[in-house]
Amino acid sequence: MTFLSLRLSARFVASIGLVALTTTLFACKENASGTSATEVHDASPLVQRPRIVSVGSGVTESIYALGAGEDVVGVDTSSLFPEVATKLPQVGYQRAISAEGVLALKPTLVLASNEAGPDTVLAQIRSAGARVEVVKAEPTLEGAHERLAAIGALLGRDAKPAIEKLDSELAAAAAVIAKTATRPRVLVIYSRGPGTLHVFGAKTGADTMIKLAGGENAISLFEGSKPLTSESVVGAAPDVIVIPSRGLDSLGGVDGLLKVPGVAQTKAGKEKRIVPFDDLLLLAMGPRTGKAALELAEKLHPEVAPAAKTKE
Template sequence: MKRRNLLMAGLLPGLGVAQAQPRVVSVGGAVTETVFLLGAQGQLAGVDTTSLFPLDATRLPQVGYARTLSAEGVLALSPQLLLASGEAGPPQVLEQLRRAGVRVEVLDEHHRFDGIVERTRRIGTLCGREREAQQAVAGLQQAWAARPRPPAGASPRVLFVLAHAGGQLRVAGEGTAADAMITLAGARNALAGVSGYKPLTAEAALQAAPDVILCTSQGLEAQGGADGLLRAPGLALTPAGRARRVASMEALLLLGFTPRLPQAVAELTGKLHGRSA
């Protein structure tokens, strides 16, 4: 009887039964965060390792890193639906899952607030949570409209440095999440005219001449704090380096384009313009 009730609720794979609330594997921190926002976490069979918020997401079975999924790891959790960010892959694994009968839905916000709204509505439809999605979208739009605006006329040059322990430092050009966030916070990307991520060189740093150096809090910690980061090629000689203007934010909040985007933009605006968010 219990299994029958779960089947009717759409929480277990059924035998030809239409699933209003399917069993889900979520891949991508922002996707998983949206599932929780809609109250659909009870449908989650598992998540990937980038699903770090809320904390309860980290307690679910994991299927590995978003970019390097294995079909076997996902299928072991018997999902009916895979919700994936645009970074999920590799493509052949997603195709294997489709052939195995798993519905695969790739959701990308394209680094836009409107994209987050669209993704929220889509996940609501796919998870049978349309009403919850409608309420969530209303809350998002209200928070977005109420976010603080940057000071008039201020537009600091910001260089985002992607840092990992033991890895080569890279800087963010156009078409990246960092570039989009810098723009939303009323600042200018110091690496304008360059696409994607490029290795940090002393020449690139000096030419960029940033007023602020931005990185993730995890990356800053990996470099040993501001002192360690400013030992990287050229950074100490930039206007930001000489003034020791180094800002950081938690990686998923800063770059994830999650439902917390209004909060993220407010916080970043405060950091880049020298005031509390």
Template sequence: MLTSLSSACTQTGNVVEAAPPDAAVTASPSAAVVTDAAGEPVTIEDTSRLVTLGGPVTEIVFALGAGNKVVGVDSSSIYPEEATQLPQVGYQRQLAAEGVLALNPTLILATTEAGPPEAVAQLKDSGVTVLILPAAESVEGAKAKIRGLAQALSLEAKGEVLIQKLEIDLAEAEQLQAQVSSKPKVMFIYARGPGAVNVAGLETAADAMIRLAGGVNVAQDYEGYKPLTAEAAVAAAPEVLLLLSRGLESVGGKEELLKQPGLAQTPAGQSGRVIAMDDLYLLGFGPRLGQAVLELTRELHPEVGSKE
């Protein structure tokens, strides 16, 4: 999932082992009651046909071993591979209720990123059970998503196994960070083509990941994203450029990236220190969060060495 363009990095061990499908999962023996993002209780009685909206939601459901019950996903559900073979209902932020309901789901699972509000309201009014969980991009938010979905599917024990693995990886990342005193300056670049290059500020998933991996986000004076400018890039002087894999591809690779305004004049540009990671792996805050933090920690702090 992680590709470093400045050094080789193993890609083994990057997959959360999904729990094996459980025959007992196909029907809930009793109703589950889960508190949604609005603080309201949602009673779940039938989990036989699931539509999962949002890459992290889909990934968690599959990791819990309930992927055999998923009948439809949104377009951001790119992992695991099996999910990409299922019928799609469009992008989670631009849903059409009719397309979702056409799959005859008994339960729709989503986060607060699902929209537009009118479509979500239609889904709720249809009579199909809809569970919307917080989309918080934090360690605790990831745990809450796992626990909420595990509870909804009556798979609490399997959920705790995923959380334990996440915590083990995070603890290892913290141990590695404790061995170094440096906090490399990182610029996260969100690119969707040469003419659409933005830099992540505070209150973003990228900012959270940089901090979790022991780095410092160079964009500290704004929230969200702003377009890249030569002046800002040179002034920020990042030591590492971090991108999504598809974003790096969209600008034509590393050489073309460094032709963007000001980047060649930065320490990162001069050393060629560019890291690209899979979109959902880096920013999904799902069951592989701990693995992603650990991988990024090793890349930002090469002095601690790569995993053998």
């Protein structure tokens, strides 16, 4: 019995040993070829038409704003604008992209937001010889500017027209809010279903957007997005509630939102001042932020927004 079990184990040992040996062999080979491939790619300028895989909604929007949209061959699932981008092959959610999925699109350049990952997958893509550039961007206006400039430089495109367009739209928004002294308290609720209300505090894209649109964030005590109790919703005393459109749908529209405990007790709830707003525009800074700020400013300040009335 012992003898037989030993023989069994011996076969097992041998097979494991074989796996280990082949593994090491290929690992050595890979290291040698991997480095040379990267060197070649890093040195070569983009002479031919680039094939871009874009990871992150802000990055994708910026590429299209710079007029390089037709070079994009793949995007992540968070890239929902412009609509043509959503028709492209998708490489997964930005935090869980697939290395092989990206490489199968034969990209010459992978442009990724600093939220893209996992890092090991980015390393895999690099080691397979593709160029990966991570574009850092804070959720601020400066971040949106810097991203346009950085991507423009990487793609060899002039970022000036896109940046000027953004600035002129921001100026238009500033002009609207300059006409009034009211600064309504705005609560931004992010909700997927009536269970919990996530609200946006300081240092979020939504916080920046409220300020650009001439409002004051009703939540200033904490950073990021956090669940809020019903009592604190009342305590935040919002004049207006701004809610991502898709979030409002999940609550069952305005009526559904008013049934959420606490909401009906606020001034915003009593006066039904509830503003649904495009998720992407509200939560992240990008090339369309100026236009979005103008739109939101007109909704927050109906008293001084003739433009909005003539439109409707």
